[in-house]
Amino acid sequence: MLYSVYSFYRNGFRSMTVGKRLWLIIALKLFVMFGVLKVFYFPNYLNTQFDTDHERTNHVIEQITMVR
Amino acid sequence: MVEQIDFSQVNWARAQFALTAMYHWIFVPLTLGLSVLLAFFETIYVKTGNEAWKRLTKFWMTLFAINFAIGVATGIILEFQFGTNWSNYSWIVGDIFGAPLAIEGIFAFFLEATFFAMMFFGWDRVSKGMHLFSTWMVAIGANLSALWILVANGWMQNPVGMEFNPDTARFEMVNFAEIIFNPVAVSKFTHTTSSGFLLACLFVVGVSSWYLMKGRHQLMAKRSIVVASVFGVIAAAYVGFSGDEAAYEVSQQQPMKLAAMEGLYEGEVNAGLVALGVINSKKIAGDTQEPFIFSVKIPYALSLLANRELGSFVPGIDDLVFGNEEQGIESGASRIAKGKQAIAALAAYKEARNNHDDVASQQALGQFDAYKSNLGYGYLESGADAVPPVATTFYAFHIMVALGTLFPLIFIVLLYYIYKGELENAGWLHIVGLCCIPLAWIASETGWVVAEVGRQPWAIQGLLPVQVANTNLTTGTIQTTFFMFLFLFTLLIIAEFKIMLTQIKKGPEED
Structure with missing residues (x-):
């Protein structure tokens, strides 16, 4: 059973034509998104600035009660 | 025409979100619609046993795969932005958004992903019936994915089924059913998915028209046009019906958005719907200037659309800004x-x-x-701060409606020419068909402009404006990532365009 699933995917990937280029694009895109953008440019602000949910709550309350 | 651009930090964050959402939306509607068309094509193949329909299905499936591969995960960038640029917002709504987005991940995405491999790798490896079932499951899964995202978006436009907890500074879900069956979410789902169906039909018509223009694969092109046009007429009718429902919900929940969509400053009984108009961009709420330089209205139609009642009152921007005691509108x-x-x-x-x-x-x-x-x-x-950009909302709405009215007519003309057996020789109609491709995306994107620009300044309608929802970051940080996204997405679009064009030029497998 497991072998037939494995060979189904193996044969599928082997017989791809345009698909190989698409997988390359997907891999590159995911690397740029998760390996570069997420790591270096898009930290989760509240998770990196505060350690506990209590601190995060206080920060947000402060933000929304401080009329800009 | 268009409002003066404010380059403050929050507006850079908004611009970045709008840019990524609009790029993401280039891929999504084609996935939603083409997946259903593939299911139709393959159903015909299984029913008739005609191998030509199999080749036709495989051809469109390749284009579907290209679009899916390039577009997949582009929406995740929006989630990155929530955590970084919109941290107050994501904290405040985390409890509400968590459930629908988790359901999307667990249920719809896995449903789609499981059958995806079967659909692409399963030709001649699984039974015809199983393969067809997989294709339908991909279509259903793709559209179910959209449901959960649109439930989340619908909640932002009409926040229901929640309570604000002042101890945690979060909106907490108190009624899941109310959130799922939120009328704004329901109308948004039906309107968005059906517009995706329509877009895909226009894409199929456009590509097929190109083949007819070049005198290649004519039988396949005509078969594709017949299915796409029949489904397109049905989808267009449903887009109209769901659009009417969406506009009614807007009038009930977001009257300011409706007023902006129609450039309506002074509320009216028996209000007319603007069929054609040029907005006076200098007009502001409360002044005495005319709202239009030129306009043609359909009498009573706006009252009917907004309240389902001919003689009803439709509030204008001035009523909502300054109040209208007679109509019970608070200032x-x-x-x-x-x-x-x-x-x-x-x-x-x-x-x-x-x-x-x-x-x-x-x-x-x-x-x-x-x-x-x-x-x-x-x-x-x-x-006046609660007034969205009127000109942008007005023009986007009217472009969307005009194109939405044009598309079913094109399908009907195509079907007529096919019926008469004259489609191959109607060169002008091939050009019209080809033009449908960009027009479909213009209609689709302007629809989102109406939905999102029209609800400004709110991140959550009436409860949280965008300037409070965002994180206090430096403008430079957001500008840097804005241009990075612009570059990345442009590359992806070019890749999609080139790979698709190569595949279209190559055409389907020969007999």
Whole structure:
């Protein structure tokens, strides 16, 4: 059973034509998104600035009660 | 014409979100619609056993795969932005959004992903029936994915089924069914998915018209056009019906958005719908200038659309900003005063809780509860701040409607020419068909412009404006990532365009 699933995917990937280029694009895109953008440019602000949910709550309350 | 651009930090964050959402939306509607068309094509193949329909299905499936591969995960970038640029917002709504987005991940995405491999790798490896079932499951899964995202978006436009918890500063879900069956979410889902179906039909018509123009694969092109046009007429009718429902919900829940969509400043009984018009861009709420340089209206139609009643009153921007006692509409200034009371009460509650003063905290909580429905207005300086960019909303709405009216006519003409057996020789119709491709995307994107620009300044309708939802970051940080996204997405679009074009030029497998 497991072998037939494995060979189904193996044969599928082997017989791809345009698909190989698409997988390359997907891999590159995911690397740029998760390996570069997420790591270096898009930290989760509240998770990196505060350690506990209590601190995060206080920060947000402060933000929304401080009329800009 | 278009409002002056404000380059403040929040607007860079908004621009970045809009850019990524609009790029993401280039891929999504084609996935939603083409997946259903593939299921139709393959159903015909299985029913007739005609191998030509199999080749046809495989051809469109390749284009579907290209679009899916390039577009997949582009929406995740929006989630990155929530955590970085919109941290207040994502904290505040985390409890509401968590459930629908988790359901999307667990249910719809896995449903789609499981059958995806079967659909692509399964030709001649699984039975015809199993393969067809997989193709239908991909279509259903793709559209179910959209459901959960649109439930989340619908909640932002009409926040229901929740309570604000002042201890955690979060909106907490109290009624899941109310969120799922939120009328705004339901109409948004039906309108968005059906517009995706329509777009895919136009894409198929466009590509097929190109083949007819070149005199290649004519039988396949005509077969594709017949299925796409029949489904397109049905989809267009459903887009119209669901659009009417969506507009009705807008009028009930977001009357300011409807007023902006129609450039309506002074509310009217028996209000007419603008069929054609040029907005006076200098007009502001409360002044005496004419709202239009030129306009043609359909009498009574706006009252009918907004309230399902011919003689009903439709509030204009001035009514909503300055109030209208006769119609029982509260002024923006009054709502701002109440909103400020809510904010002050929230601050007092927090201070009392920190001081362990139960009596003061209960008093503050009572005060907050009395005014919390106007919380968002407390962050505005004047009633006019609640007015969205009128010209952008108006033009986007009218372009969308005009194109939405044109598309079914094109399908009908195509079907007529096919019926008469004259489609191959109707060169002008091939050009019209080809033009459908960009027009379909223009209609689709302008639809989102209406939905999102028209609800400004709100991140959550009436409760949280965008300037409070965002994170206090430096403008430079957001500008850097804005241009990075612009570059990345442009590359992806070019890749999609080139790979698709190569595949289209190559055409389907020969007989």
